[in-house]
Structures are given as C-alpha cells and as structure tokens.
Amino acid sequence: MAVVETRDLTKVFKEGQLGAVNNVNLETREGEFLVFLGPSGSGKTTLLRMIAGLETPTSGEILIGGQVVNDLSPRERRIAMVFQSYALYPHLSVYKNIAFPLKAQNVKRELHKEKVEWAASLLGIGALLDRKPRELSGGERQRVALARAIVREPAVFLLDEPLSNLDAKLRASAREELERFHRRVGTTTIYVTHDQVEAMAMGDRIMVLNKGVVRQLGTPTDVYDNPADTFVATFLGSPPMNLAELGDVIVGFRPEHFRPVSTVTDAAVPFRFKVENIEYLGSEWIVSGTLTGGKLDGKKIFSRLSSAQNLQLGGSYDFAVPQRQLKFFDRSSEKHVEPRAVSWQ
Amino acid sequence: MAVARSKIKSIGAAQSPLLGAAMFAPAVLYILLLVGGPFLLAIFYAFSDARIGNAEMHFVGLENFRSILQSPSFRVAIRNSFVFTICSQIIVTVGANILAISLEKAFRGRGLIRFLILLPWVAPIALGAIGWKWILDSIYSVITWVLVAVHIYKPFSAPMWLGEPRLAIAAVLLVHSWRLMPFSTVILLAGRTAIPKDIPEAAAVDGAGFWRTQLQIVIPMMRPIISVAVLFGLIFTFTDMTVVYILTAGGPFDSTQTLPSLAFAMGIQGSDLAAGAAISLFLVPLLVILAYFMLRVAHRAEVN
Amino acid sequence: MARGISRRIWGNVVHVLVLGTFTILLAFPFYWMLITSFKQNLDLYTMENNPFIFNAKPTLVHVKFLFIETRFVRWLGNTAFVGVIVVAITLLLAVPAAYALARLSGRWGERLGIGIFLTYLVPPTLLFIPLSRVVAYLGLQDSLWALILVYPTFTVPFSIWLLMGFFKSIPKELEDAAMVDGLTRFGAFVKLVIPISVSGILTVVIFTFTLVTQEFVYALTFISSESNQMIGTGIPIFLVRGDVYYWGALMAACLIASLPIAFMYNLFLDRFIAGFTVGAVK
Numbered sequence: 001m002a003v004v005e006t007r008d009l010t011k012v013f014k015e016g017q018l019g020a021v022n023n024v025n026l027e028t029r030e031g032e033f034l035v036f037l038g039p040s041g042s043g044k045t046t047l048l049r050m051i052a053g054l055e056t057p058t059s060g061e062i063l064i065g066g067q068v069v070n071d072l073s074p075r076e077r078r079i080a081m082v083f084q085s086y087a088l089y090p091h092l093s094v095y096k097n098i099a100f101p102l103k104a105q106n107v108k109r110e111l112h113k114e115k116v117e118w119a120a121s122l123l124g125i126g127a128l129l130d131r132k133p134r135e136l137s138g139g140e141r142q143r144v145a146l147a148r149a150i151v152r153e154p155a156v157f158l159l160d161e162p163l164s165n166l167d168a169k170l171r172a173s174a175r176e177e178l179e180r181f182h183r184r185v186g187t188t189t190i191y192v193t194h195d196q197v198e199a200m201a202m203g204d205r206i207m208v209l210n211k212g213v214v215r216q217l218g219t220p221t222d223v224y225d226n227p228a229d230t231f232v233a234t235f236l237g238s239p240p241m242n243l244a245e246l247g248d249v250i251v252g253f254r255p256e257h258f259r260p261v262s263t264v265t266d267a268a269v270p271f272r273f274k275v276e277n278i279e280y281l282g283s284e285w286i287v288s289g290t291l292t293g294g295k296l297d298g299k300k301i302f303s304r305l306s307s308a309q310n311l312q313l314g315g316s317y318d319f320a321v322p323q324r325q326l327k328f329f330d331r332s333s334e335k336h337v338e339p340r341a342v343s344w345q
Numbered sequence: 346m347a348v349a350r351s352k353i354k355s356i357g358a359a360q361s362p363l364l365g366a367a368m369f370a371p372a373v374l375y376i377l378l379l380v381g382g383p384f385l386l387a388i389f390y391a392f393s394d395a396r397i398g399n400a401e402m403h404f405v406g407l408e409n410f411r412s413i414l415q416s417p418s419f420r421v422a423i424r425n426s427f428v429f430t431i432c433s434q435i436i437v438t439v440g441a442n443i444l445a446i447s448l449e450k451a452f453r454g455r456g457l458i459r460f461l462i463l464l465p466w467v468a469p470i471a472l473g474a475i476g477w478k479w480i481l482d483s484i485y486s487v488i489t490w491v492l493v494a495v496h497i498y499k500p501f502s503a504p505m506w507l508g509e510p511r512l513a514i515a516a517v518l519l520v521h522s523w524r525l526m527p528f529s530t531v532i533l534l535a536g537r538t539a540i541p542k543d544i545p546e547a548a549a550v551d552g553a554g555f556w557r558t559q560l561q562i563v564i565p566m567m568r569p570i571i572s573v574a575v576l577f578g579l580i581f582t583f584t585d586m587t588v589v590y591i592l593t594a595g596g597p598f599d600s601t602q603t604l605p606s607l608a609f610a611m612g613i614q615g616s617d618l619a620a621g622a623a624i625s626l627f628l629v630p631l632l633v634i635l636a637y638f639m640l641r642v643a644h645r646a647e648v649n
Numbered sequence: 650m651a652r653g654i655s656r657r658i659w660g661n662v663v664h665v666l667v668l669g670t671f672t673i674l675l676a677f678p679f680y681w682m683l684i685t686s687f688k689q690n691l692d693l694y695t696m697e698n699n700p701f702i703f704n705a706k707p708t709l710v711h712v713k714f715l716f717i718e719t720r721f722v723r724w725l726g727n728t729a730f731v732g733v734i735v736v737a738i739t740l741l742l743a744v745p746a747a748y749a750l751a752r753l754s755g756r757w758g759e760r761l762g763i764g765i766f767l768t769y770l771v772p773p774t775l776l777f778i779p780l781s782r783v784v785a786y787l788g789l790q791d792s793l794w795a796l797i798l799v800y801p802t803f804t805v806p807f808s809i810w811l812l813m814g815f816f817k818s819i820p821k822e823l824e825d826a827a828m829v830d831g832l833t834r835f836g837a838f839v840k841l842v843i844p845i846s847v848s849g850i851l852t853v854v855i856f857t858f859t860l861v862t863q864e865f866v867y868a869l870t871f872i873s874s875e876s877n878q879m880i881g882t883g884i885p886i887f888l889v890r891g892d893v894y895y896w897g898a899l900m901a902a903c904l905i906a907s908l909p910i911a912f913m914y915n916l917f918l919d920r921f922i923a924g925f926t927v928g929a930v931k
Contacts, residue, residue, distance in 0.1 A: 054546055075552035087547035091565045100561075104552035148551070364834055365753050368745035369761065372805055375742055379780075379802050380768045386779035395782070440671070447668045458668065460915050461676040467914040468679070468907035469863040469881040476678040476903055479685065479896050485693070487681065487700045500696070526675060535922045573926055584772035587865040591885050605774035605866075612778045613870055625775045636770050640763065 003188040004028040004051060004156055009060035011046050019058065020046045022212040033182050035203035036192045043212035044192045045160060052081050052158050065155055080149035081158040084165060086141045088133040094144050095129040101152045119147040138166045139174050146181060157189040163198065175201065196236045208232045230334040233327060239286060239302040246295060246342045250329040255304035257325040261318040268320035269344060273301065275311050287311060294345045390622035397616040409623040418599040422607040429603060430583045433521040437578060441529035446559065449537055466527035474591035477520050481506040510600035513593050517601050520588050525581065529574045536570030572642045576635055583631060604628055679904065686711055686901035693897060711897030720875055721902055724883040727793055731879065732861045734797050739804045739857045744850065747812030748838055769806040773866040781870050795871040800864065804857040814923060815849035852920040855913050862910055880906045
C-alpha cells in the first residue's frame with residue numbers, strides 16, 4: 001500500500017486560468033525519498049501543501065496510508081512538515097518546540113521527556129535543549145525542525161526547500177545530514193526543491209514538474225539519462241542538454257558527451273566546433289562555441305571537459321558525439337521518441 | 346572615491362554635532378519650559394496654599410496631603426482610578442484579541458467594518474461620552490425602552506443608569522472600555538500581521554487546533570505588542586477625567602470620582618489649586634511604574 | 650465531505666456573530682446620534698414611542714438650530730484655527746528634532762529619545778493646574794492662544810517618534826551622495842530628505858489635527874466664554890441651557906464633529922499604529 005497517493009489532483013487558484021497543479025497522479029513507495037523538482041511556479045509547493053492539508057484541492061483525491069484524507073485537517077493526517085524557514089516557535093525553548101506536537105496531541109506529560117530526548121539524540125542536539133531558536137545557527141535550526149517533525153513518528157515527512165535559506169557552504173553538509181537522517185529513520189519523505197543537484201543527490205525517485213504538470217517520474221538515472229521530454233532534458237544537468245532542431249525531430253546531447261574527436265572511441269557524429277568561450281572551474285572546463293558547417297551551422301553548443309589545455313579561443317576543432325548518447329524528441333510534442341536516422345549535412 | 350569619502354567626513358564631522366543640537370534644541374527647550382517647568386510647579390503648589398485668583402501663596406508643608414488622605418472622596422477616587430483602569434483594560438484586552446482574530450482574514454466589507462469599529466476612539470472623547478449620556482438618560486434611555494419592551498422591567502421602574510452609584514460605576518467602566526477597544530484592536534491586528542504565515546501552519550501540522558494555536562503560539566508571540574497596547578491603554582484610562590466629568594460629573598455623591606476628575610473638581614471648580622495639585626500628584630507613582638515597563642518593552646525589542 | 654463543509658459553515662456563523670456583536674456595540678452610539686439628530690422633539694420625548702424608528706417625519710430642525718442659534722459654527726472655526734497653528738508649530742519643532750535624533754547614533758541619541766518619550770507620559774491632568782496659573786500670569790486666560798501655546802506639549806513628542814521611525818527608514822547613502830555632490834548636511838536635509846518625507850509629514854499633520862480636536866482638559870480649563878470654545882468643550886457644555894439638554898442638536902453636533910476626523914484617521918491609520926509600536930513590532 002502506498003504511503004501517499006494522489007489521484008488526478010488539481011488545484012486551480014483563478015477561474016479560467018491554468019491550474020497550479022493539474023491532474024497529478026503519484027504513488028510513493030514505502031520508505032522512499034521522493035523529490036518534487038521544478039522551477040518556481042511549477043506547482044511543487046502547492047502539491048506538497050495539499051498533501052499536508054494546508055491547501056484544499058479543487059478536484060482529485062489524496063490518500064495517506066490508503067485512507068482518503070481530503071477532508072482531514074493537517075493534524076489528523078499523521079504527517080510532519082519542515083518549512084523553508086523552519087517555523088520554529090521563537091518564544092519556546094528547543095525542548096518545548098520539540099515537545100509541542102506531543103502536547104498538541106495530548107500525549108501524557110510523563111512521556112514527553114523520553115520522546116523529546118530520543119528525537120534530540122537522533123539529531124545530535126541534546127545539548128541545545130534549553131536554548132531559544134534565535135540563539136541557534138542555521139544548521140542547528142534545521143536539526144530542531146527535524147526533531148520536532150520526527151517526535152510524532154509520522155507516516156510521511158514533507159520538506160519544503162529546507163536548504164534554500166542556508167548559505168552555500170552550509171548547504172552541502174546540511175544536505176548530507178538530511179540524507180543520513182533519512183537512512184537512519186526510514187520514514188517516507190517527500191522533498192520539494194528547485195535545485196536539480198539536490199534532487200539528483202538525495203532522491204530515490206524524482207518527480208519533475210512544470211506548470212503544474214508532471215513531466216516525468218523516475219530515478220535520477222531515468223530522468224538524467226532518459227528524459228521524457230525537452231523540459232526534463234534541459235532542467236537537469238548544468239549546463240543544460242544541447243538541443244537542436246533537425247527536420248521533424250529535436251536532437252539533444254549533453255555537454256559532457258560533446259568532446260574532441262580524439263577522445264571518442266564509439267561510433268560518433270562528427271562536428272566542426274569553433275571555440276568562443278572557455279571557463280575553467282577547477283575540476284572541469286566549460287567550453288562554449290558554435291558549430292560550423294552542416295545543417296546546424298551557427299548553433300551555440302556547450303561542452304564539458306576534464307581538460308581543455310589544447311583549446312584556444314577562436315580556434316576551430318573537430319568534436320564528436322557518440323551515437324548512442326543522442327536523444328531524440330518529437331518536434332511538436334517535445335516528447336521523447338525512439339532514435340532515428342537524421343541527416344546532419 | 347577616496348577623495349569623496351574624506352570630503353564627507355570633513356563636512357559631516359564638522360557640522361553634525363552642532364547642527365544636530367541646533368535642530369534638536371527648540372523642541373527640547375519648549376518641552377522643558379512647558380512640561381518640565383509646570384511639573385515642578387505642580388509639586389510646588391502641592392506644598393502650598395495656592396488658590397485661584399489669589400496672588401499670595403505660602404508654604405504649608407504636608408498639610409494638603411494630610412487633609413486629602415483623610416477625605417473619604419479621595420479614598421473613593423483612588424479606588425475608582427484603579428478599578429476603572431484595571432477592569433476596563435482586562436475587558437479591552439480580551440475583547441480586542443477576539444476582535445483582532447476576527448478581522449485578520451480579509452473579507453468583503455472589512456474596510457467598512459474597520460471604519461465603524463474605530464469610531465469610539467477617533468471621536469473626541471467628550472462627544473462619545475455625551476452620546477452615551479443620552480443612551481443612558483434616566484427617562485429616555487433606549488436601553489430602558491428595550492428592557493421594558495421585553496418585560497424585564499415595568500414602565501417607570503427601570504433604574505436610573507447614571508443615578509445609582511453601582512450602575513454609574515458600571516457605566517463609566519463601559520464607556521472607558523468602549524473608547525479603548527478600537528485602539529487596542531488596531532494595534533493587536535498590526536502585531537498579528539507581523540507574525541510569519543508559516544508559524545500557525547506549523548502549529549496546525551503539529552496537531553494544534555485553532556484555540557491552542559492562538560493561546561499557546563500566536564498570542565505569546567505577540568507579547569511585545571500586547572504590552573504596548575496594554576501600557577498605553579492603562580495610561581490613557583488612568584489619566585482621563587473627561588469620561589467621568591461628562592457622564593456623571595463625579596456623582597452620584599462622589600461615587601464615580603477618579604484622581605484626575607477630583608483634581609479638577611477641587612482645583613479648578615473649587616479654586617483650591619494646592620489641593621488639586623496634590624491630588625494629581627498621586628498619578629505620578631503609577632505613571633513611573635508604567636514608564637519603566639514601557640522602556641523595558643522597547644529595550645527588549647531593540648535587543649531582539 | 651460533509652464534515653469539512655459543516656465545520657466551515659459553523660466557523661463562518663461564529664465569525665459573523667462575533668464580528669456583528671462587536672460592531673454593533675462599538676458603532677451603536679453613532680447610529681444613535683444619527684437617528685436622534687433627525688427626530689422631531691415630540692417623537693424623541695415620548696416614552697412610549699419605539700425609539701428605533703421614525704414615528705414622526707424626520708426633521709432638520711435640530712441641525713438648523715445648531716447652525717443658526719448656537720455658536721457651533723464659531724467653535725468649528727476656533728478648532729480649525731487652533732489646529733492649523735498648532736500643526737505649524739509642531740512641524741517646526743518636531744521635524745528637525747526627529748531628523749537630528751534619527752541621524753544621531755550613539756548614547757546621546759538614545760537618551761534624548763527616551764527623554765522625549767517620558768514627557769509624553771506626563772498627562773494633562775497633572776499639568777493643567779500649574780499651567781492654568783501660567784496662562785493667567787501671561788494674561789492668556791479665555792484665549793485660544795493659551796491652547797496654541799500648550800497643545801504642542803503632547804503633539805510634539807508623538808510627532809517626533811512618528812517622524813523618527815520614518816527618517817530612519819531613509820537610507821543614509823542618499824544624503825551622503827548629496828553631500829558629495831556639494832550640499833551641506835542641512836541643505837541635504839531641506840532639499841532631499843523633506844521632499845521624500847512628504848507622506849510622513851502629512852501623517853504628522855493629520856495626527857496632530859486629530860489630537861487637537863480630541864483634547865478636552867486644557868480646553869475646559871483655560872477657556873471660559875462661550876464664543877471662544879473649542880468643539881470638544883463647547884458641545885457638551887454650551888448646548889445645555891440651564892438644566893435642559895438639547896439632545897437633538899447635541900447629537901447632531903457630535904456627529905458632525907466626529908465624522909470628518911474619523912475619515913481622516915482611517916486614511917492614515919497604518920502610519921499612526923507604526924508610531925505607537927515603534928520598535929515593538931519588527
């Protein structure tokens with residue numbers, strides 16, 4: 001039985017306009033870390049809030065643990081949520097913050113201490129119990145928010161971009177902590193983010209959304225190596241997949257697959273590439289330029305290389321893309337289609 | 346840019362302290378002369394035998410205070426001052442919180458409702474009080490009419506609302522609460538909108554129902570704002586003489602006198618400036634305490 | 650499905666009830682003023698009549714009486730006169746002081762700010778007795794100038810706060826840039842800061858005016874003759890002839906005096922609240 005399920009879930013904010021969420025169907029797997037990934041306005045947060053019970057759906061059903069919960073208030077749904085700002089109660093100590101859900105559910109006073117200490121030790125914040133939220137660092141606040149979420153032993157965790165308020169350096173370690181936390185606790189988790197790196201790193205499965213519609217639901221490998229449409233193809237991966245229109249298809253290939261001919265051993269499509277910009281990022285090089293000759297003459301292309309020592313600005317070189325790395329999309333529907341023959345000249 | 350910076354420094358440093366003082370001085374001078382001075386004068390009068398129209402004045406030590414403390418109307422006045430202030434503040438704080446909760450979410454007509462509920466506060470105090478005097482008139486009171494119409498009272502047997510001490514006290518309390526309610530509500534509303542939206546949502550997800558969220562999360566978070574509203578409310582009510590003056594003139598039989606209204610009655614109407622000053626000085630201790638708490642709230646807000 | 654809906658309906662009912670009760674309790678006296686102003690005397694003073702409806706035709710008799718046979722219009726004029734001058738004095742004193750305080754960082758700025766605050770807590774009901782002597786000494790008894798002299802004692806402190814908060818929100822860089830361009834600090838203040846602050850200054854104007862119209866104690870103490878009264882004192886005192894209350898005219902007067910202030914207050918409400926809660930709400 002899926003922990004969280006939605007059936008044709010739709011949310012329309014303004015009559016006559018496209019819904020924020022349109023006919024979303026999903027089924028979570030027990031214990032998985034499912035990521036809702038999409039740009040702002042894609043509906044991912046609205047979807048999460050509907051599951052939480054903070055927004056009412058326009059149509060469709062939400063099921064938690066096999067039970068339709070559309071009419072249930074958030075408190076009745078056995079979910080826990082971590083907000084982007086963590087929403088810690090500023091006037092309560094860390095201890096009281098974590099204990100609040102227990103108090104609200106009328107758990108006996110005597111049991112509070114035990115459960116709070118259990119949750120606190122799980123997240124390593126036992127020493128902070130007497131502090132107030134304003135005395136804590138960003139990372140510590142995240143841990144308190146998680147402790148507060150887990151103390152109720154919910155069926156589902158819902159996390160709404162919890163890493164966005166942390167500065168870049170902190171984000172990586174906080175992300176790792178979240179992953180460790182999930183492995184330890186094993187609760188089904190739904191995680192909302194616009195950061196595709198986070199999604200790829202953390203997700204067991206990723207649901208890519210755009211304009212309220214699910215574009216693809218699959219493992220990181222699925223969405224990266226076999227994108228369902230051009231949106232998914234370009235949203236994941238940085239720099240995004242190179243796309244070019246050829247006849248009635250759109251052909252795509254990732255920057256890391258566009259390399260100097262000498263480094264390609266498989267059957268490959270050759271290109272003539274004029275280098276216009278070189279960025280050295282330390283661990284890799286991002287080279288951009290234009291193709292010369294053939295049907296794609298003048299097309300801007302990105303390449304990602306582990307070494308670009310021999311390339312010079314303005315120079316023209318022979319590059320190639322392995323045949324099997326080419327992706328094909330239907331030109332009108334932009335959806336993925338089977339590979340076919342195309343003429344490049 | 347370095348040149349510009351040093352230019353600013355030389356201008357700023359040279360002009361600021363003097364200019365600042367010059368800009369500030371008129372206001373300070375005015376306040377010192379017309380608040381500080383009279384304040385000291387009030388203390389001075391309290392120890393004298395000053396009267397209106399009498400140019401002479403002698404030092405009489407604690408005589409005024411002695412006679413005041415012995416007079417029964419003074420004791421009633423002190424009691425009333427505290428009762429009116431504290432009771433009305435309790436009523437107002439509870440009511441204003443409920444009203445602020447009701448007004449938080451936008452709805453059609455909210456602007457009009459806000460206008461209507463603000464009326465008691467924005468209308469000049471005396472005029473609102475007069476309105477109530479008409480409503481509580483001994484013969485033509487609309488309240489009497491309604492009570493007679495539903496047969497709670499027989500015609501002509503309803504009480505005189507402002508004529509019986511207990512009812513008069515209730516009436517003064519009512520008018521004070523009525524006047525203060527909008528002020529408190531509006532300040533509390535501002536405080537509520539300052540609370541981030543996801544805090545009540547987090548409480549809802551944590552399992553808190555409506556009242557628990559309000560009482561254990563939202564209202565405690567509003568403590569600084571509630572303090573401001575309460576402290577101002579206490580000051581406004583404690584130092585007011587208008588409501589009593591208009592509604593009951595201190596009667597019946599001095600039962601609704603307060604410190605300020607008694608000070609006025611004795612000092613101006615009774616021409617005994619010294620007694621009036623002495624009575625009004627009794628306002629100071631509570632005001633000092635309230636001032637202390639105000640400063641604490643402001644200081645805490647700065648620190649946070 | 651039903652559970653969710655019924656909960657919502659019940660919530661709405663309670664909401665309407667609560668809001669309705671409060672609104673009626675708070676606004677009723679003004680509704681009452683409205684009705685009374687237009688009721689004929691024989692309707693008003695007949696006990697058996699239902700007071701909520703017009704049992705006789707509505708009349709303008711009271712309004713006419715108010716405007717023609719009382720000094721009501723004169724009192725309105727007095728109030729406007731005092732209001733305008735007090736506003737001017739308040740601006741002259743408070744605007745520079747607030748600016749100096751806002752830009753003066755450090756202990757002195759704080760201390761002075763606190764000092765200003767404390768003066769607001771010294772009430773008229775304490776100062777009116779010594780001030781009555783001062784007014785008599787200056788020969789200003791029964792003169793509107795006594796009020797003009799004294800009213801700034803409570804309009805200035807509050808205006809300074811209001812404006813302080815306002816000035817603090819103007820970024821310092823603007824004035825720095827102006828000074829680099831050659832203006833003196835005072836020049837920057839006059840030519841740059843004041844024009845930007847028009848809405849804050851307007852707020853002070855409106856607020857000061859409402860404070861002037863609402864004041865009672867000083868107006869009662871210093872002014873005695875009928876023609877020099879302010880609105881807040883003339884109405885309760887001089888619309889009562891002997892022991893007879895002219896309720897119709899009284900209520901009309903109250904309404905006419907209150908409503909314009911109410912409108913102005915509503916427009917600037919958010920700013921006023923900011924003044925009271927300076928600091929406490931972040």
